[in-house]
Structures are given as structure tokens and as C-alpha cells.
Amino acid sequence: MSFLTLEHVSHHYFSKTDYTKALDDISFSLKEGEFVALLGPSGCGKSTILSIIAGIMKQTVGNVLLEKKPIDESELAIGYMLQQDYLFPWKTIIDNVLLGPKINNKSTDELRNNAIKMLQEVGLSNVQDSYPSSLSGGMRQRVALVRTLINDPKVLLLDEPFSALDYQTKLKLEDLVGKLLKNYHKTAILVTHDIGEAIAMSDRILVMNANPGSIAKTFEVPIELRQSLPLTVRKHPKYQVLFDKIWEELDKREGGDIR
Amino acid sequence: MKSDKQLYDNYLKKLKKERKIVLTWQVIILAVFFVLWEVASRFYWIDPLLFSSPTKVSISVVERFSNGSMFTHLSVTLFETILGFIIGTIGGVVLATLLWSFTRFSKVMDPYLVVLNAMPKVALGPIIIVALGPGYMAIIMMGFLVSVIITTLTVYSAFNEVDPNYSKVLKSFGATRWQCFKEAVFPATMPTMISTLKVNVGLSWVGVIVGEYLVSKQGLGYLIIYGFQVFDFTLVMSSLVMIAILAAIMYKLVEKLESWLIKHTV
Numbered sequence: 001m002s003f004l005t006l007e008h009v010s011h012h013y014f015s016k017t018d019y020t021k022a023l024d025d026i027s028f029s030l031k032e033g034e035f036v037a038l039l040g041p042s043g044c045g046k047s048t049i050l051s052i053i054a055g056i057m058k059q060t061v062g063n064v065l066l067e068k069k070p071i072d073e074s075e076l077a078i079g080y081m082l083q084q085d086y087l088f089p090w091k092t093i094i095d096n097v098l099l100g101p102k103i104n105n106k107s108t109d110e111l112r113n114n115a116i117k118m119l120q121e122v123g124l125s126n127v128q129d130s131y132p133s134s135l136s137g138g139m140r141q142r143v144a145l146v147r148t149l150i151n152d153p154k155v156l157l158l159d160e161p162f163s164a165l166d167y168q169t170k171l172k173l174e175d176l177v178g179k180l181l182k183n184y185h186k187t188a189i190l191v192t193h194d195i196g197e198a199i200a201m202s203d204r205i206l207v208m209n210a211n212p213g214s215i216a217k218t219f220e221v222p223i224e225l226r227q228s229l230p231l232t233v234r235k236h237p238k239y240q241v242l243f244d245k246i247w248e249e250l251d252k253r254e255g256g257d258i259r
Numbered sequence: 260m261k262s263d264k265q266l267y268d269n270y271l272k273k274l275k276k277e278r279k280i281v282l283t284w285q286v287i288i289l290a291v292f293f294v295l296w297e298v299a300s301r302f303y304w305i306d307p308l309l310f311s312s313p314t315k316v317s318i319s320v321v322e323r324f325s326n327g328s329m330f331t332h333l334s335v336t337l338f339e340t341i342l343g344f345i346i347g348t349i350g351g352v353v354l355a356t357l358l359w360s361f362t363r364f365s366k367v368m369d370p371y372l373v374v375l376n377a378m379p380k381v382a383l384g385p386i387i388i389v390a391l392g393p394g395y396m397a398i399i400m401m402g403f404l405v406s407v408i409i410t411t412l413t414v415y416s417a418f419n420e421v422d423p424n425y426s427k428v429l430k431s432f433g434a435t436r437w438q439c440f441k442e443a444v445f446p447a448t449m450p451t452m453i454s455t456l457k458v459n460v461g462l463s464w465v466g467v468i469v470g471e472y473l474v475s476k477q478g479l480g481y482l483i484i485y486g487f488q489v490f491d492f493t494l495v496m497s498s499l500v501m502i503a504i505l506a507a508i509m510y511k512l513v514e515k516l517e518s519w520l521i522k523h524t525v
Binding site: 047051054055056065078079080082088090099102103104116151157 | 300422424425427429431432433434436442444446447449499
């Protein structure tokens, strides 16, 4: 049964002098608990898809359905993680984490305790009263993750959330996010241009075309890879096979114009 | 080999020395200015009738303080300036908030704001006096008008420059536009608002003094015009010195307020 469905979604950006078609007839669906990666070059409309699913933008054509209802009718169903953490520098860590409940007037002591527990779970104890400026990039992105998860979203949208981090931190965070999402049984969409990250984290990979953005090809990630953590996936022999296949696909589309 | 502590002490000593040198120069410039003024006036290098002299000015100031007249003028001007400053700053922030809240309103207002900003507000003086009557109200209005438009424009453009991704985060939680303003846009703009305070101190003084030139029977601006009319330039100079001191004190206080606000809000 499909959980989140996009039906023939297109999106246009209008300006005074021109319009651009950012997305062209995108259709796909996710089962509950499934992890899908959108992979493609920059400017292929990956982030636009996420903004539409998050309800920040309205698509110009088509439907987005969550549990068979239009997405704008279901509240707080979506958690959105951006490329940078965008923690509010004037709020303490705990206030940052509890931003979602505050917006929805649902702040309770129980949630507060929950938040502290989740912060500990991602390896951040005793930071709740500090300010974001005193935390490292990796720690801040973990806070942003907790800020998203505390709202118990039905779908988690990850917009290159690891791209601003150094390589080691990135791999560690991939593991952490992978583990957390499996534990909480979350449905997730990851946007990335990193082939390795897409294979390591997701169950299915949608490779996208640019100008206008459309889905070019779908790759299923082998079952063995799905069940292990991102860091171990990268050592599996099947990882390299899939990596090469996707590389070829992307290279074909770019026309190999770098060489 | 010097220890870390010694190196640090040396660094502190150097800082202290630098501070001392700067302070010495500041005092020297002030002293030279007053001495030159006094000497030039005594030897008729400048006309003492027009430019007075530090001794005459200080005698006049002390005299006016002892008979209480200076204190009245001073407090009137100070009252008007502070009120003009506060209303102008708050009014500017409120107007900017309105512009931000209603996008169409801000588009409609745009040409009017440009004209109002470009126009010298003091030119409106006579009209304001006719409208509000020759009194405190008109002068406070001048202090307000001079600072309010520039505050509005500065704060409004700062609102628009806040990174839209903060609002994006909030919108993904289902926040309304007003919630985005309260949680992200307004607090992110705090530093800009605080820095407009400093600019507005100077602007409010301009408005109030010009206002007093035009109409008042009390205040430092009135003293200047009165001294000018009866050809008592010692009085004009005394008032200028008082204004310089008060404006500097107010600026310093706002600076203190600024650092306090930054520590407690940002």
C-alpha cells in the first residue's frame, strides 16, 4: 500500500520576463517505512520536490497525497531537514529543539523530557542550555535532527543534510540517522548528489534528469545492503557494482562533457 | 625562556600602554583647543565679541546654573529630545512591521516613503507648528519626524534580508506568517534595530533644536536663537557646549543600552 504518492507533479517558476519548468511530470510513491533517495545533478529540482511535499510551495500541476489525502490537509506530518542546521542562534538548544511544539502550542514538560532524552540518544548530553554557537557543525546538525524528530513526523525529508560537514562527521551522522530512522520506522526521502550516500542509506534510488527535472531511472538497492548500516554498506561487494551502474547512468546523461 | 604567563603579562602591558597613549592625545587635543581659543580671543586674533572665550563661557554657564535658568532650558530640551527619540524609534519599528505584514501595503507605500525619506523633515517645521500649536508637541513631533522614516526604511530592509531558510524551517512545522515574524524575522533583526538607536540619538537632537529655533520660549535651541538676536555670543557658545555634553552623554548611555541588549537578546 502506498503511503506517500506524487501524481504527475509539475512545477513552474515564474518571473516577469520568463518562466522555467523546474519539474516535469514527476510520479512516484513510497511505502510506509521506506527510504528513497533522489539523486541528480544540482539544478534538477530535487529541493523543489521536497519543498512541495513539505507544503512550503504549491505545485502548479498534479497532486501530492499522504495516506490518500492531499498533503495540505494533514498537519505536522512532515519533517524537513535542510543542508545547514539553521538553528536559531538566539535560542538555547532545548528551545531550538522544542520549536515545532511551540509553533503548534503543544509544549509540555513530557515533551521537554523527551527532547532531553533524544538529545542524549544522539550523543548530546548536558547541552540543552547552551547556545548553538558553542557547538560544532556535526553536533548542530544532530540538534537539527532531534528538532525534526521531536514532532514525530510521518515523513522525513532530508535535503543534503550532510553536505556541509567534513567527511568523517558525515559518515558518522549517516550511521546515526540510518539507525534512528530504522528504530522509529520512519518513511524518508533523501536528496543528494552523492552516489555513495544514496546507496548507503536508501532502499530505492531515483536518478533525475535536469532541465526540466524528471525521473530518469529507478534503481532498487539490494536487500543485503538495505539491512546494514551506511558505513558497513560501503564495504559490501554489491555496493561497488551498484555504484558503477549509477555512475554510468549519470555520466551518460551529462554526456561526459568534462572529459 | 619566558613562561606563558609572562608573555601574557607583556601583552596586557602593551594594551595598557596603547590605551594610555590614545587617552593622552585625546586630552592634549582638548586642552590645546581651549587654550588656543582663549589665547586667540585675548589677543584679538578672533573677534571676542563673536567667538567669546572659554573663561567667559564658563562664567556664563556657572551663573546660569546658579540662578537656575540653565537647568530649566536644559531639562526642557532633554525631555523633548528623549521623547522624540523614543517615539521615533518605536514608531519606525512599528511602521516597518506593518510594511512587512502587508506586502501590498508596502508596495503601495514605496514611492511615498522614498519622497518622505529624501525630503528634509525640518522643512515641515512651519506646518507642524501651525497644526500642533507652538509648544512641546510641535517640537517633539519634529524630533520624531526626523528619525522615524529612516528607522522604518532601515528596519524594513533588515526584515527582508533575514535568511529565508529560518522561515522555511518554521513553515515546515506549520507556522503562520505572523509566527515566522515573531520567532525568526524580528529577533534576527534585533542587532539592526539596536544600531538604529545610535543614529536616532543624533537625528532627534537635530529635530528638536531646529524645532526650538522656530518656535519655543524655552530650551537650548531657544537660548541659541535668543543669544543670536541680542548679540550675546557667549550665550550661544554656552548653549552649544551644553548640547555637546548632553548629546555625548546620551550617546554613551545608548551605547551602554546597546551592549546590554545584545548580551540579553542575541
